[in-house]
Amino acid sequence: MAGEKQLVEKALEQGKGVFRLEPAWVPRSFCIPGRRLKLHPDDYYAYGANRGGIDERWFSSTTKADNGPLTTPFEGLSFIHIDDSNKLLLRDALAIAGNEILGEGIMRKHGGWMMYSKFFDNEEPLPHHIHHTDAMAAKVGRTGKPEAYYFPKQLNNHGGYFPYTFFGLNPGTTKDELKKCLSNWYKEDNGILYLSRAYKLRPGSGWDVPPGILHAPGSLLTYEPQRASDVFAMFQNIVWEAYTPRELLEKDIPEKSRTDLDYYVELLDWELNIDPEFFEHRYMSPQPSKPLPEMHDAGYEEYDIVYKSEFFFAKELTILPGRTALIKDAGPYGAIVIQGQGEFGNLDIESPALIRFGQMTHDELFVTEKAAREGVLVKNTSPTDALVMLKHFGPKA
Numbered sequence: 001m002a003g004e005k006q007l008v009e010k011a012l013e014q015g016k017g018v019f020r021l022e023p024a025w026v027p028r029s030f031c032i033p034g035r036r037l038k039l040h041p042d043d044y045y046a047y048g049a050n051r052g053g054i055d056e057r058w059f060s061s062t063t064k065a066d067n068g069p070l071t072t073p074f075e076g077l078s079f080i081h082i083d084d085s086n087k088l089l090l091r092d093a094l095a096i097a098g099n100e101i102l103g104e105g106i107m108r109k110h111g112g113w114m115m116y117s118k119f120f121d122n123e124e125p126l127p128h129h130i131h132h133t134d135a136m137a138a139k140v141g142r143t144g145k146p147e148a149y150y151f152p153k154q155l156n157n158h159g160g161y162f163p164y165t166f167f168g169l170n171p172g173t174t175k176d177e178l179k180k181c182l183s184n185w186y187k188e189d190n191g192i193l194y195l196s197r198a199y200k201l202r203p204g205s206g207w208d209v210p211p212g213i214l215h216a217p218g219s220l221l222t223y224e225p226q227r228a229s230d231v232f233a234m235f236q237n238i239v240w241e242a243y244t245p246r247e248l249l250e251k252d253i254p255e256k257s258r259t260d261l262d263y264y265v266e267l268l269d270w271e272l273n274i275d276p277e278f279f280e281h282r283y284m285s286p287q288p289s290k291p292l293p294e295m296h297d298a299g300y301e302e303y304d305i306v307y308k309s310e311f312f313f314a315k316e317l318t319i320l321p322g323r324t325a326l327i328k329d330a331g332p333y334g335a336i337v338i339q340g341q342g343e344f345g346n347l348d349i350e351s352p353a354l355i356r357f358g359q360m361t362h363d364e365l366f367v368t369e370k371a372a373r374e375g376v377l378v379k380n381t382s383p384t385d386a387l388v389m390l391k392h393f394g395p396k397a
Contacts, residue, residue, distance in 0.1 A: 005096050011082050011088070012097075016371065017367065019080045019090070019365065020362070022080075023057060024058040027052045028067070031122050032123045033121060034055065034121040034219060034221060036158075037055070037057055037119060037355075038352060043356060055120060056119065057119045060117060061078045062077065064076050065230060077089055080093055094113055098112060102332050103368075106397045110394070113332075114228050115395070117312075117336075117392040118226070119222065119224070120217070122160065123160050125240070128166055128216040130268060132231045133212045139254055140231070140254060144229065145211055145230070145231050147224055148226070149206050150305045151223070152203070152338055154351075156221050163201045164199060164218045166199075167197070168196060168273040169196055170197060170274070171274045178235075181235070183261060185237045198216075204286065205284065207282050208284060208309060212269030213273055214268065223314070225306050227312065232251075234248040249264075288301070289304055298326075299319060300320060300325040302327075303316045311395050314393065315391045316389075316390055318386050318388045319379070320380065328372070328373065330372070332367055332368055332369045332372055333366075333367050334367075335365045336365075336390050339386055340382055340387035341380075342380045347362070349365070
């Protein structure tokens, strides 16, 4: 522990309250990678072909991926990069120095870093599924999982095979209709998408997805802030003619309830699923964090891109070409650079064009509470290209 404490102190000192984080790659056996993660073409099956392709990169994560019995020991977890010979799990650093990193208010109220974000990148749509509410997740010793989506333009040069997401259920859908779909799991396509509706995804916009809402994400690369949990239940058995194992429906269900169709219905927040104004309540268009002329004078633009959840929020920050801006925030956050190059405090940053599996990059950061409040001087060293990053925040103190 003494050695780890010294590593935390070294990381805090060398970045002046800003950590570099190493890339955390996650495969999914039931997905086909969309290949927009900037991962080298030879490395999408770096975990082994039996694990499936890498279609996710996790950010600022203290949550281990729940990927079945073959999950590797640190899958999904973020490491702080100290130097080429030393690194430390962000999770362990918070256990050692949570007050210094997150601030006493967050530690007192929440006990730690309660969110993470990710890119997920699929060529085809995902199954219609839900993430549990707190009440239903507690039955299997887990916490509920709200999440949100944002579709960065820089990483969506193509839309994949199906850039539409099904959300919720059609108004008027009955619980018996949903149970009939689940009862047909082994018989035929269970037809659950007939009970839902799809929305075309617009790059540069997003959606709020509270727990208990059915959703079948489309094929845009998606930036996804979420609560620190990996709990889910797949409700769709056939996706683009490919079978979804029933184990992915049952994995977070008490064993005694896995054949109880009424139990699955209770996983849903029924009112939110059949909301006739679903678009008005859940869609998010970017909102300027401050008046645009004021930000332009200071050398930057910033937009609130995820803002409807009490559990997390996110911003998109752009430093204009050749400009430097002092960026202040009310609390700690993680960040991923998606365009350009520059300096973040005393650290060089850049958005790489290509990443090898296991390679260190200079595109991911974690900013401590003290550094965020005092402000970080961010410089765009290009005279022509914007410097753009996405910033993910946990619940407020």
